[in-house]
Structures are given as C-alpha cells and as structure tokens.
Amino acid sequence: MIADRYxxxxxxxxxxxxxxxxxxxxxxxxxxxxxxxxxxxxFLTNNPTDGSEIVRRLKELGIEAKEEEVVTSGTATARVLADRGIGPVWVLGHGGLRKAMTDAKLSLAEAPPCEAVVVGWDDDVTLGQIRRAALAIRQGALFVATNEDPTYPSSEGILSGVGVVVDALIAGSGTRPLSVGKPWTAMFEQARRTLAPGKRAVMIGDTPYVDVLGAHRAGIDAILMGSAETYPGKLDFRNPDGRIDKLGDLFDDAISMGVWDSPTYPWPESVEPGVAGVVLDESGRVLLMRRSDNGRWGIPSGHVEPGETVQTAVVREIREETGLEVEVEELIGLYSDPVSQVITYPDSRICHFVTSCFLCRVMGGSLITSGPETLDAGFFDPHDLPEPLMSMHPRWLADALAPSGRPFVR
Structure with a gap:
C-alpha cells in the first residue's frame, strides 16, 4: 500500500x-x-497566514495538528526573507501575514522606503498602495509574492486571489516576483527541511497545476486526490504519479503508483514560437554571435512578433542582431524538444520554444560585431566553432549541413 512507501x-x-x-x-x-x-x-497551504490560524481551524474540524506541522505561504515567505536577512518589509496583506513576518523577527515598514514588498491577500489593498509598491520595486525593493493563485474557491463561488494583485504589480513595476507558495519550490523545501535526513516524502493535492506541479518541481512524488483532469504529455510535470479518491485509499493494497523521475529541464511557464537562421557565406562559413545575456555563441535566433510569418521574422531578427540582409533558402527543421528548447532567462522567465530554423544566404548589409544584444559576431568554419555554444545550436547546424532529408522535426 502507498502508506508503506513513504x-x-x-x-x-x-x-x-x-x-x-x-x-x-x-x-x-x-x-x-x-x-x-x-x-x-x-500541511502545506497557499493561505498567506500564520500557522496558528490553520491549527485552530483543523482542530475545530476534529483533526489533530501542531503548529510546527503547518507550512503556509505566509510562514514560508517569512522564512525566506529571514534567511536572506532582509528588512524592513512592507506587507500588502492581512494581519495573519503580518504576524508571520513578526514571528520570524522581521521588521515591518508601514510604507516605502523598504527592502522588500511582500504581497499576500487583503481586501483593503488599494490602487494607491499598488502604485506606491510598484514604484518601490522599480527603485530596488525585492518583489515577493506569497503565491500567485489567481482565484480560490469559497461558499460564495470562485473569488479573486493573491495573483490578481501580483499581476497588477508585475504590470506596474515591469518585474517578476520571487514567488514562494505552490507551485514554486520554497514551501516544499522548507517542509522537507523539517524532516530527518533520508526520509522520503510524497505530496497529496487536488490541483494538478499547483500541488502536483510544485511537488515535481521540487523532485517529490505526487498523488492527485479527486477527479481533476490530467494532461496528455508524457513528461508533463502536472501529471500525478498516483491517484486516490480519499485519504483512506493510502491503505488500499489494490492502489499502486509510479515514481517521479525529474527531467533535465525546468518546467516552462509558456510555449512560444521562435525562429533561427543558419547563415552561410560564400566560403561555407557559418555566422555566429556571442550573446550579451549569457556570453555564449550561437546562431541568430529570436521571437515571432504579431503579424509576422516565420520567414519574415527570421529575416528581421538577423537584420536587427547582425546588420546583415539575408534571403531564406529553405526550412531546415522544426524543433520543440524540451531538453534543448526550454530556455531560462536572466529575469527567471522559463519558456519552451517551438523554433522554425532556416538556411539563409547573405544578400547585403554590413556585419555588426557588437551591440545591445551582441558581444561579438563573425563567420566560422563549421568544424572549428568557438566555445561555449548555446545548447541547441550544434543540432541546428548539423541538420543544416546534412546532405538531404530536410526538413527535420525534432
């Protein structure tokens, strides 16, 4: 039975x-x-309060609980900030969240200036406070979200959650927050820290894109309770390792489950169209540029903008990045393998690109060897390329130089 495994x-x-x-x-x-x-x-909950409120509610329902067994998004956020030695913090949240901060010995600010803006839930948050918080973040305050749940269930129906305020601050500050609650990993890591070394844990939740995703991001097996739908992708982080209808099923010998085997890539927040261009000169040398955001060499690549075809997008990207005018000769392939196509940006965004890669020829223009996105650029012998290279680009180049069989789908 499942109960024996963990x-x-x-x-x-x-x-x-x-x-x-x-x-x-x-x-x-x-x-x-x-x-x-x-x-x-x-007990792991995205309720941004202190543990005592949760213990009190559980006991009212006849369920045994101790405060040290409870990890809320509020207490987890307080611990993250305390571990970093940050303070004072300005809390946009109710009294339970403020108590979680003071319990962790954090100093509170009643308004900016502050070292961090912490966003939880408070029915009294105003547009004026959001405006001041966004300005504080632009001026250097750390932006922290207890969680990003857009809604939560209630007896009244589905209500707006913390994520609504978080989205407003993202728009106002131009900054992504450090998010603590599920499906991010901080809550799971803090819960695991309270266990003796070597103990194996499993997460039980009813929401695939919060509980299961969060557990799998943290490398923890996950059980889905209830009838929520799962997803078609074999390696989808939101698919559980087992399912139950009630907690008593943990003791049923007829119910089995698998084991989470973490892929080598992080879970992406979005899937986006991308383009890349293998540009060859008359000598068969390939154009590479060294990117300013990570210092790696790579083939010119980028996004597809609204209203563009993939062919016009790759021509534009190459012109903007290198100054060269190119002509598209043929499609090399379409690439979506998450091992090579999931990209983590410096601002912590994680995107899964579906990239159309083209073979291109230079038609004119002058090569720009440095710029906002480029530290260096030049043409290189395909058998003698500079290091380090972007992870997916050797595959693109190898397919471009293959004798036949294009286009490739990978």
Whole structure:
C-alpha cells in the first residue's frame, strides 16, 4: 500500500483534508492511522497566514495538528526573507501575514522606503498602495509574492486571489516576483527541511497545476486526490504519479503508483514560437554571435512578433542582431524538444520554444560585431566553432549541413 512507501506525507488542505466547513471522507481517521505508523505529517497551504490560524481551524474540524506541522505561504515567505536577512518589509496583506513576518523577527515598514514588498491577500489593498509598491520595486525593493493563485474557491463561488494583485504589480513595476507558495519550490523545501535526513516524502493535492506541479518541481512524488483532469504529455510535470479518491485509499493494497523521475529541464511557464537562421557565406562559413545575456555563441535566433510569418521574422531578427540582409533558402527543421528548447532567462522567465530554423544566404548589409544584444559576431568554419555554444545550436547546424532529408522535426 502507498502508506508503506513513504516516511512523510505533505498534504494540501482545501479539497484534501477539508472542504469548506467539513473534513473530507475519513480524513481524521486516515491521518491518525498515518501517525500511528510513525509517519510525519505536514500541511502545506497557499493561505498567506500564520500557522496558528490553520491549527485552530483543523482542530475545530476534529483533526489533530501542531503548529510546527503547518507550512503556509505566509510562514514560508517569512522564512525566506529571514534567511536572506532582509528588512524592513512592507506587507500588502492581512494581519495573519503580518504576524508571520513578526514571528520570524522581521521588521515591518508601514510604507516605502523598504527592502522588500511582500504581497499576500487583503481586501483593503488599494490602487494607491499598488502604485506606491510598484514604484518601490522599480527603485530596488525585492518583489515577493506569497503565491500567485489567481482565484480560490469559497461558499460564495470562485473569488479573486493573491495573483490578481501580483499581476497588477508585475504590470506596474515591469518585474517578476520571487514567488514562494505552490507551485514554486520554497514551501516544499522548507517542509522537507523539517524532516530527518533520508526520509522520503510524497505530496497529496487536488490541483494538478499547483500541488502536483510544485511537488515535481521540487523532485517529490505526487498523488492527485479527486477527479481533476490530467494532461496528455508524457513528461508533463502536472501529471500525478498516483491517484486516490480519499485519504483512506493510502491503505488500499489494490492502489499502486509510479515514481517521479525529474527531467533535465525546468518546467516552462509558456510555449512560444521562435525562429533561427543558419547563415552561410560564400566560403561555407557559418555566422555566429556571442550573446550579451549569457556570453555564449550561437546562431541568430529570436521571437515571432504579431503579424509576422516565420520567414519574415527570421529575416528581421538577423537584420536587427547582425546588420546583415539575408534571403531564406529553405526550412531546415522544426524543433520543440524540451531538453534543448526550454530556455531560462536572466529575469527567471522559463519558456519552451517551438523554433522554425532556416538556411539563409547573405544578400547585403554590413556585419555588426557588437551591440545591445551582441558581444561579438563573425563567420566560422563549421568544424572549428568557438566555445561555449548555446545548447541547441550544434543540432541546428548539423541538420543544416546534412546532405538531404530536410526538413527535420525534432
């Protein structure tokens, strides 16, 4: 049975341990049985409050809990900031989040200036506060989000969540936040830190794109409870390793599960169209540019803008990056393999590109060897290329020089 496979059980609350004002089917007895087996229990919730509120609610529902067993997005955020020695912090959030900050010995600011702007939930947050917070972030304050959930369920229906305020600040500050709650890894790492070394944990949640995704990002097996739909991709981080209908199923010998084997790439936030151009001169040398954002050499590449075809996009990108006018000769291939096509940017954005790669010939223009995006550029013998190279570019070049069989789909 699943209960025998793990030493610790990380549990989402709403939808797993309780729904509204009642515990889920057999939750208390299942948790008691896990405790009797010597299992560690941790409650992980994106509710941006302090642990005492969660313990009080669980006990009202007849569920045993201790404050040290609870990891909220509020307490996790406070620990992240305390570990970094940051303060004072300006909190856009309710009293429970502010208590989590002071419990972690963080100093609070009532307004900027501050070293960090922490965004939780507060019905009284105003547009004026968002404007001042965005300015503080632009002036150097660390932007921290307890979580980015856009909505949450309630007895009234689906309500706006913390993510609504986070999105407003992203728009106003031009900055992505450091996000702590699920599906990011900080909460899982902090919960794992409370366990003895070597103990194996599993996450149980009811939301694939929050609980399962977050656990898999942290390298933890994940169980999906309930009837939520899964995803077609074999390596999709949001697909669980096992499914149950209730916590009592952890003791059912007929229910099995797999093991999460973390891929070599991070989970992307978006899938975007991209283009690349293998540009050859009359001697068969290939054009490479050394990018200013990572110092690596690579083939000119970039995005497809609205209203462009992929061919006009690659011609524009090469002109903007190198100053050369090129003509597209043929399509080399279409590339989407996440191992090579998932890119992490310096601002922490992670994108999965589906890239159309073309063979191009120089028609005119003058090569620009340096600029905002380029540290150097030049033509090189394909058998004697500079290092380091962007990871996917040797494949593009090899396919471009292959004798036949194009276009490739990889």
């Amino acid at each position: 030493d610790a059980f990380f549990l989402d609350l709403d939808g797993v341990v309780y729904v509204g004002d009642r515990q889920t089917n057999g939750a208390a007895s299942a948790l008691d049985r896990l405790r009797s087996m010597g299992k560690d229990i941790r």
